[in-house]
Amino acid sequence: MAFRAVKGMNDILPNASGRWQRLEATFRRHADLHGFEEVRVPILEHTELFVRSIGEVTDIVEKEMYSFVHRDEALTLRPEGTAGVARALVEHKLYATAPVTRWYYLGPMFRAERPQRGRLRQFHQAGCEIFGDPGPACDAELISMIVDLLTDLGVAELEVAINSLGGPGTRARYRQALLGYLAPRAGELSDTARARLEANPLRILDSKHPRDVEVCAAAPSILDVLDAEDRAHFDGLRAALDALGTPYAVEPRLVRGLDYYTHTSFEIRSRAGELGSQNTLAGGGRYDAMVAELGGPGTPAIGFAMGLERILLALPEPAPSPRRGCFLAPMGQAATSRALGLARELRAAGVRAELDARGGSLRSLLRRADGSGARVCIVLGDAELGRGVAQVKDLELHAQEDVPLPEVVAHAAALTGSAAEAAS
RNA sequence: GUGGGUGUAGCUCAGUGGUAGAGCACUGGAUUGUGGCUCCAGGUGUCGCGGGUUCAAUUCCCGUCACUCACCCCA
Numbered sequence: 001m002a003f004r005a006v007k008g009m010n011d012i013l014p015n016a017s018g019r020w021q022r023l024e025a026t027f028r029r030h031a032d033l034h035g036f037e038e039v040r041v042p043i044l045e046h047t048e049l050f051v052r053s054i055g056e057v058t059d060i061v062e063k064e065m066y067s068f069v070h071r072d073e074a075l076t077l078r079p080e081g082t083a084g085v086a087r088a089l090v091e092h093k094l095y096a097t098a099p100v101t102r103w104y105y106l107g108p109m110f111r112a113e114r115p116q117r118g119r120l121r122q123f124h125q126a127g128c129e130i131f132g133d134p135g136p137a138c139d140a141e142l143i144s145m146i147v148d149l150l151t152d153l154g155v156a157e158l159e160v161a162i163n164s165l166g167g168p169g170t171r172a173r174y175r176q177a178l179l180g181y182l183a184p185r186a187g188e189l190s191d192t193a194r195a196r197l198e199a200n201p202l203r204i205l206d207s208k209h210p211r212d213v214e215v216c217a218a219a220p221s222i223l224d225v226l227d228a229e230d231r232a233h234f235d236g237l238r239a240a241l242d243a244l245g246t247p248y249a250v251e252p253r254l255v256r257g258l259d260y261y262t263h264t265s266f267e268i269r270s271r272a273g274e275l276g277s278q279n280t281l282a283g284g285g286r287y288d289a290m291v292a293e294l295g296g297p298g299t300p301a302i303g304f305a306m307g308l309e310r311i312l313l314a315l316p317e318p319a320p321s322p323r324r325g326c327f328l329a330p331m332g333q334a335a336t337s338r339a340l341g342l343a344r345e346l347r348a349a350g351v352r353a354e355l356d357a358r359g360g361s362l363r364s365l366l367r368r369a370d371g372s373g374a375r376v377c378i379v380l381g382d383a384e385l386g387r388g389v390a391q392v393k394d395l396e397l398h399a400q401e402d403v404p405l406p407e408v409v410a411h412a413a414a415l416t417g418s419a420a421e422a423a424s
Numbered sequence: 425g426u427g428g429g430u431g432u433a434g435c436u437c438a439g440u441g442g443u444a445g446a447g448c449a450c451u452g453g454a455u456u457g458u459g460g461c462u463c464c465a466g467g468u469g470u471c472g473c474g475g476g477u478u479c480a481a482u483u484c485c486c487g488u489c490a491c492u493c494a495c496c497c498c499a
Contacts, residue, residue, distance in 0.1 A: 059497055116493060125499060192496065257498060280499060307499025366459040381457065
């Protein structure tokens with residue numbers, strides 16, 4: 001094998017693309033139902049955009065971005081979707097057009113991490129962003145939408161975790177409190193956690209390292225230092241989730257790795273399917289400061305992204321797809337000529353039609369027809385041509401009949417059920 | 425980036441210090457034109473790559489690469 005795909009960047013072959021299409025269609029439907037419209041932004045952005053929005057000392061920016069300089073321009077393959085979408089909002093001044101903007105996006109993201117189950121270097125996210133609504137009702141609606149969407153798809157064993165990171169003042173205050181607790185215990189922390197002590201102590205809270213978990217168990221909770229406004233928002237979120245009937249768990253140590261979150265942050269996880277330890281299906285939160293940071297007016301915002309590969313891993317095995325369309329099996333030169341025209345007519349009538357002109361015995365032709373997944377096989381040999389008919393076989397019902405050539409299209413359309421779809 | 429596991433047919437895997445197998449898949453056939461089940465037949469492998477030990481390596485040793493799981497991180 002001379003060439004391989006780049007590590008961590010997988011092909012999605014036709015045997016899987018059907019599942020992707022269903023997943024994407026379901027996401028689009030739910031997003032549309034909630035009033036979101038699709039926005040498509042570039043995969044490549046100026047490196048500085050991600051540094052500014054995601055945060056300089058985050059792992060993503062420090063070591064996971066595909067960055068390069070091209071003709072004096074520092075560019076980066078997007079590691080997440082929110083920054084580009086927020087940039088587009090500001091660049092086109094769309095905050096001035098409507099008080100609230102609801103956008104969704106879909107597409108590949110890139111992070112240079114070591115691949116493992118549920119973690120790729122090129123992976124796909126679908127996400128929604130709401131600009132201009134300070135919440136917390138819309139925060140809850142977003143979370144409930146994800147739960148509905150995943151449930152609709154068939155993902156089992158969902159759990160919702162929520163937390164509040166408070167506003168900027170709260171965050172600074174909590175940072176000090178946490179540092180006050182952790183610094184004296186630095187010796188008990190893991191190496192990575194200790195290294196993070198100065199730069200980003202909050203991140204130590206969601207370490208999975210047993211030592212860190214133990215140390216953090218008794219750490220002060222951010223929920224205890226929320227100010228009145230933060231608390232009102234968080235209480236409002238909980239009340240709205242209760243009103244929606246969406247179960248959740250409060251996790252005071254839920255921090256997440258992007259610096260831009262304020263107030264609400266959340267994660268949706270599952271233990272279902274073939275998910276490994278990477279079991280966060282969707283995550284998000286409020287980022288009230290980002291739009292201003294990118295040069296726009298102060299605009300509250302919230303959003304989430306979900307990992308499509310992970311959702312696919314969590315999904316149960318799909319039912320085998322039903323037989324559909326026609327397989328044309330001509331035998332001989334004259335029959336092939338006739339079949340060519342027939343196939344074109346079928347397609348014009350909205351019937352999926354596959355022509356196999358390779359010839360062979362009728363047995364092998366039928367085997368191929370069967371293997372193709374077609375509902376109907378149209379056999380056209382010298383005997384049929386001589387009588388002006390085609391043999392139309394229903395591969396599912398094991399029924400067959402000779403049909404006069406002019407009626408074959410209508411007959412096949414009826415059998416495959418394609419006519420109605422084509423007409424509507 | 426750190427640690428563990430695994431690399432044999434298209435796929436899933438077995439196997440042995442003496443140059444390799446099964447199942448599935450694929451293709452063809454089973455009274456000269458009838459699919460799925462059944463039966464028969466058919467083929468491919470640099471045994472990941474490089475080096476070492478040995479009369480002899482797919483098997484043992486070292487290195488390397490790839491894949492994979494976990495940490496880390498996050499979707």
